[in-house]
Amino acid sequence: MRVLAIVLTLIFGLMLTPAMATGREVVIGCSLPFTGGLSSEAPYFKDAYELGVDMINKSGGLMGKKVRLIIEDDQTNPATAISIYEKLVAKNKAIALFGPLGSSVTAAAASVAERHKIPIISSYAASESLYTKGYKYHFGIAASRYFGGSYSVPFIDMIDNFEKWAPKGAKKPTKIAIIGVSGAYGRDAVDRCVKRAKEVGLDVVYREMYDAKTGDFTPMLQKIKRKGAEILCAVSYYNDSVILARGIAKMKIKFKIVFLGTGPGLPEWKELGPIGYNYCTAYPLSPAWKKGGYPEFVKAFKAKYGKDPLYSNAWAYGVAQVLKAAVDKAQSLDPRKIRDAIASLDMDIAWCHVKFAPAGWNAGYGGTYISQNQKGKTVGVWPQEVAEGPVIYPFR
Structure with a gap:
């Protein structure tokens, strides 16, 4: 035994x-x-x-x-x-x-x-x-x-530093719409973008979450247009970024600057042609x-x-x-x-x-860089130390 x-x-x-x-x-x-x-x-x-x-x-x-x-x-x-x-x-x-x-x-x-x-x-x-x-x-x-917000809040910081990258004499936009895909990540990112936008004095005229399977953003874009948003910040994945870009082009919305979470820096984005130009996106991998x-x-x-x-x-x-x-x-x-x-x-x-914090997040990482799709090419634009070219502004 x-x-x-x-x-x-x-x-x-x-x-x-x-x-x-x-x-x-x-x-x-x-x-x-x-x-x-x-x-x-x-x-x-x-x-x-x-x-x-x-x-x-x-x-x-x-x-x-x-x-x-x-x-x-x-x-x-x-x-x-x-x-x-x-x-x-x-x-x-x-x-x-x-x-x-x-x-x-x-x-x-x-x-x-x-x-x-x-x-x-x-x-x-x-x-x-x-x-x-x-x-x-x-x-x-x-x-x-x-x-x-690691991949989107830095865009708000970029807007806050408008005078450092904008064309001489350009007026700083103040009205921003912030939208994002439903889920833990999207909600967290949108909340942080809204918080940061208010901290730097931007007017958040519209915020909304959407389902990842959304096939038409026309109703949402109509609301954003009516609110007079000059800036659009979308916490988005690739498929919804494509649908958003097509909707913006179809409705001929003239934002001053637009950020899409995923898409404009990927090779397949070229399939959109000119309607995919001038979008900003996360740029975690900089040649710098x-x-x-x-x-x-x-x-x-x-x-x-x-x-x-x-x-x-x-x-x-x-x-x-x-x-x-x-x-x-x-x-x-x-x-x-x-x-x-x-x-x-x-x-x-x-x-x-x-360098990991006790809770497991990376304290050694300060958040993404920002790039812009310029005629199909990904160009780093923010922060200035990694900028590969000037920002095309306004967006349309």
């Missing part, structure tokens, strides 16, 4: 112990939305996660072990993500996890990581709600002090940033995929850089020791500096 008790104790002890690497390889896993509302975003992250793992393996792996990356489709569904991440931990014995896309899906994945005490590093989700739950195992490299292996990242990406990387690629690649640095620092494949090493990092990656 005593032997049986010892055996049972060992078995249950192993069941409660975080995944430990065995054999010649270790597993890292994640889910991405290859179907569902964020499906257009997934390929960018898949490419860069895979390139990041290539980088790790070419540099000796993790503690000498080759990394095997497992990616499954979460369908932009939190429940599906939970199932995938549970399997990654329980069946595949992943020692660390990469984050999915979208704040609600990331929250689901983070809950699994927290329960099993496996570190998860997000490349995308920035909603503050993810960093107020007391999680110790979730880290977000793209979440600045602005949280969900030369630290953290940025030149090597660009070279490797072009060699593997035959094209230049975008900011989404850099975000995801940075996750692999963080994991590699943490394992090297911990000198261990124990997930808990990896977690502690991640929490203590102070380093440059291919697109920003990383």
Whole structure:
């Protein structure tokens, strides 16, 4: 009976112990939305996660072990993500996890990581709600002090500094409409944009949330036009950005300047032709940033995929850089020791500096740069130290 008790104790002890690497390889896993509302975003992250793992393996792996990356489709569904991440931990014995896309899906994945005490590093989700739950195992490299506003509030700061970039003699616009896609991320970003706009003296004449599946923004744009908005700030994903741009062109709304969260900096935006010109957008990946292996990242990406990387690629690649640095620092494949090493990092990656706050957001990142689509070309315009050309103003 005593032997049986010892055996049972060992078995249950192993069941409660975080995944430990065995054999010649270790597993890292994640889910991405290859179907569902964020499906257009997934390929960018898949490419860069895979390139990041290539980088790790070419540099000796993790503690000498080759990394095997497992990616499954979460369908932009939190429940599906939970199932995938549970399997990654329980069946595949992943020692660390990469984050999915979208704040609600990331929250689901983070809950699994927290329960099993496996570190998860997000490349995308920035909603503050993810960093107020007391999680110790979730880290977000793209979440600045602005949280969900990390990719949009800097545009408000740009407007506040109008005199520094506007054509000589131009009158500063003051009436702004702020809209955003429904969900934790969108609500957080819109709230922060509204708060910042009021702080800098702008008149918020319209604010509204919309469903990600909205196919026609005409009613909303009509309201915005009637309110006399001179500035439009949209916390948007790619598909809704396209629909908004087409609606603005069709209605011939003459805004002074427009910001769309995602779209104007992507290659496929060129399909819109001239109606897609002059839109501002988030510009997290600036050629002015030369630290953290940025030149090597660009070279490797072009060699593997035959094209230049975008900011989404850099975000995801940075996750692999963080994991590699943490394992090297911990000198261990124990997930808990990896977690502690991640929490203590102070380093440059291919697109920003990383130093995590106790809650898991990136205190080393100050928020995105701003670019403008100028005749199909992405041009950095703010802040001034990374500006590659003047702002085309007014928008129309």
